[in-house]
Amino acid sequence: MPALMKGLVLTIELSIAAIICGSTLGLLVALLRHLAPPSMRWPMTLYVELIRNTPFLVQLYIIFFGLPAYGFRVSAVDAGLIAMTINLGAYTTEIFRAGIDSxxxxxxxxxxxLALTRLQIFRHIILKPAVQKVWPSLVSQFVLMMLTSSVCSFISVEELSGAANTIQSATFRSFESYIVAGALYLALAIVLKFGLFALGAAVFGRRAARVRSFGTATLALAKEAKP
Structure with missing residues (x-):
C-alpha cells in the first residue's frame, strides 16, 4: 500500500497540473480561433485536428523518445505532464469553442x-456564460485525462499504474495489484467528478440567475436598438 499511495499521489499531482495547464491552453487557443480572421485560424485548427486524431501514446513517445534526438531531454514525469497538457488542450479547445459560439x-x-470595455465584455458576457454552459463536458474531459495518466507508466512514470506494475512484477500477484489500483482509480474519479461539480456550483451557482438576467436584459436592449 505505501507504494500504491505514492503512485496515487503522483497521479493526483499529474492530473491537477495537466488540468490547470491544459484547460488554460485550450481556452487560449479557443479565443485565438474566435478572434482571428478565418485565413489565420489554420494553425489552431491544425493543432486541434493533429492531437485529436493521433493516439496519446504516440504523442507521449514522440515527446519522451523523439525530442532527445534533437537535443531536448526531459524526465519521464515532465514528458508525461507535457503530453497530457498538449492532449487536454486540444480537446478543451473544442469544448470552449462550443461555449463561446453559444x-x-x-x-x-x-x-x-452599454459602454462596457472589451475586457468587461469578455469576462461578463462571453467567458462566464460560455464556461458555465460547457462545465459538465469539461468535468468529463478532466476525469478522462486523469484516467489517461495511466498511459504514462509506459515510459516508467511511477504513478498508480506504474506502481501496480512494479508490485505485480515483484510479487506475481497480478489480480490483487490491479484490482486495488482499479478501485483507487474509481475512487479518485468519483472524488474528482464531485469535487469539480461542487466547484462549478460554487462559481456559477449563485451567479447563474444574474448571468441569465444580464443576458436577457442585453438581448432585449439589442432588439430595441434595432431599426
Missing part, C-alpha cells in the same frame, strides 16, 4: 451599447 452576438453588441 453566446449570442446580440449580447456582445448590447455590451458595446
Amino acid at each position: 453566446v449570442h452576438r446580440s449580447q456582445i453588441e448590447a455590451g458595446h451599447a
Whole structure:
C-alpha cells in the first residue's frame, strides 16, 4: 500500500497540473480561433485536428523518445505532464469553442451599447456564460485525462499504474495489484467528478440567475436598438 499511495499521489499531482495547464491552453487557443480572421485560424485548427486524431501514446513517445534526438531531454514525469497538457488542450479547445459560439452576438453588441470595455465584455458576457454552459463536458474531459495518466507508466512514470506494475512484477500477484489500483482509480474519479461539480456550483451557482438576467436584459436592449 505505501507504494500504491505514492503512485496515487503522483497521479493526483499529474492530473491537477495537466488540468490547470491544459484547460488554460485550450481556452487560449479557443479565443485565438474566435478572434482571428478565418485565413489565420489554420494553425489552431491544425493543432486541434493533429492531437485529436493521433493516439496519446504516440504523442507521449514522440515527446519522451523523439525530442532527445534533437537535443531536448526531459524526465519521464515532465514528458508525461507535457503530453497530457498538449492532449487536454486540444480537446478543451473544442469544448470552449462550443461555449463561446453559444453566446449570442446580440449580447456582445448590447455590451458595446452599454459602454462596457472589451475586457468587461469578455469576462461578463462571453467567458462566464460560455464556461458555465460547457462545465459538465469539461468535468468529463478532466476525469478522462486523469484516467489517461495511466498511459504514462509506459515510459516508467511511477504513478498508480506504474506502481501496480512494479508490485505485480515483484510479487506475481497480478489480480490483487490491479484490482486495488482499479478501485483507487474509481475512487479518485468519483472524488474528482464531485469535487469539480461542487466547484462549478460554487462559481456559477449563485451567479447563474444574474448571468441569465444580464443576458436577457442585453438581448432585449439589442432588439430595441434595432431599426
